[in-house]
Amino acid sequence: MKNKIIEGKTIREWKQEIPLINKIILTEEVFWTNSKYGKLEDAIKKVSLxxxxxxxxxxxxxxxxxxIAKVFPETIKNNGIIESPIIKIPNMQKKIEEMFNQEILGQLLLKCDSHLAISGSIKARGGIYEVLKHAEDLAIKNNILTVEDDYSIIHSDKFRKFFSQYSIAVGSTGNLGLSIGIMSAKLGFNVYVHMSADAKKWKKDLLRSKGVTVIEYESDYSKAVEEGRKQALADPNMYFVDDESSTDLFLGYAVAAYRLKTQLEEMAVLVDGDHPLxxxxxxxxxxxxxxxxxGLKLVFKDNVHCFFAEPTHSPCMLIGLITEMHDKVCVQDFGIDNITDADGLAVGRPSGFVGKTLENLISGVYTVQDExxxxxxxxxxxxxxxxLEPSALAGIPGLVHVFKDExxxxxxxxHNLKNKMKNSTHIxxxxxGSMVPNDVMESYYEKGHKYQQLI
Structure with a gap:
């Protein structure tokens, strides 16, 4: 293994060039800050969006x-806008200080995409948006819809019959499949969700109950994506949602930042040069x-600092960024198994599109053990x-690293933030998590308690 050549270098050479790779390979928790991170004004010039x-x-x-309001009644209170609450979690903040023996300055908030309507995860943003955009494109192209129409007319047999001529496919570890499957089936599309070995049974069962065809694999996420892409290429009426390189997914997620800005203003949370986020x-x-x-960088510019969180066994974005090889490398190249209970994060190869787009905009990446x-x-x-489901907790330890790690x-x-951290906000x-069945959530909870007792 140590003599294996990865993008022109042996693992030993990669370790010598980037010492942190030693710890990453040992699946230890690490905190990496991005030396290529720069001012938005300069970084944005390199981005196509x-x-x-x-x-x-x-x-x-x-x-x-x-x-949306018509077909998903749970969205009526928000007039058909799919958005999640943001809340203060002071008890958790205090407990984190005790658990990690670290004072935390500023306040900790939780953005509850875990409780987004329709599919109960962040994927309800990008996944649902891409399906809606594809549906709109088809309907407008076929002269049955214009942008001036009241889109509630889509909730009809006419539109369902029209969309039933078309299919949608996606590869997923779980949550993206839920959002694509639920939304596509509601519109009337034929839907095929290719799911990796990491995908939880309850997610597959839920999709099947909605009339979605679920195709299972014993391999990881990359295989599911590969097979989904292959299926779509063979059918001119099938659209493939490409989680690895879709700009539509990306833009659907980015909308969250504008809504977050409004929510923070309503909470009287300041974000400016003296109040970092x-x-x-x-x-x-x-x-x-x-x-x-x-989206956050567009809205808050240099006053927001974004960090990605990954499982220690699936640090694909970290490896892609730290080596600057992006999707040319995967965790398996470095002998890491990509096995984690954080199913939504169980990905071995990162999106090259995302890595390259954010290589000057992301502040850093850290890893978290499943325990x-x-x-x-x-x-x-x-x-x-x-x-919350295990994946959703990966964001919580981030602020500990910021304050505790060298x-x-x-x-x-x-970044001249030392005197401003007392005014900081951490999200x-x-x-x-909100759609996890009670018995599954109970098993997660019991597992968590067992690990607590081992401390």
């Missing part, structure tokens, strides 16, 4: 709001956290009465 693209996505979601985003292939981070995810899961359930302290000092992005 712009604020107008995100605004266009936001307008499209508003056009579909009347339809730190956001910690669980990361799988990178589309969800990448899109959200991109800590479970421990935090049972703790937040006890203290804040919030149920690399975190260097980051604070190099852990909770990415899924």
């Amino acid at each position: 712009s604020e107008s693209d995100v605004k266009d996505a936001e307008k499209r979601l508003k056009r579909f709001a009347s339809y 730190f956001v910690y985003l669980p990361c799988g292939v990178g589309g969800g956290p990448g899109g959200v981070a991109f 800590n995810l479970y421990m935090l899961l049972s703790t937040i359930a006890d203290l804040e009465n919030i149920n 690399a975190g302290q260097r980051y604070i000092e190099s 852990a992005w909770a990415t899924g």
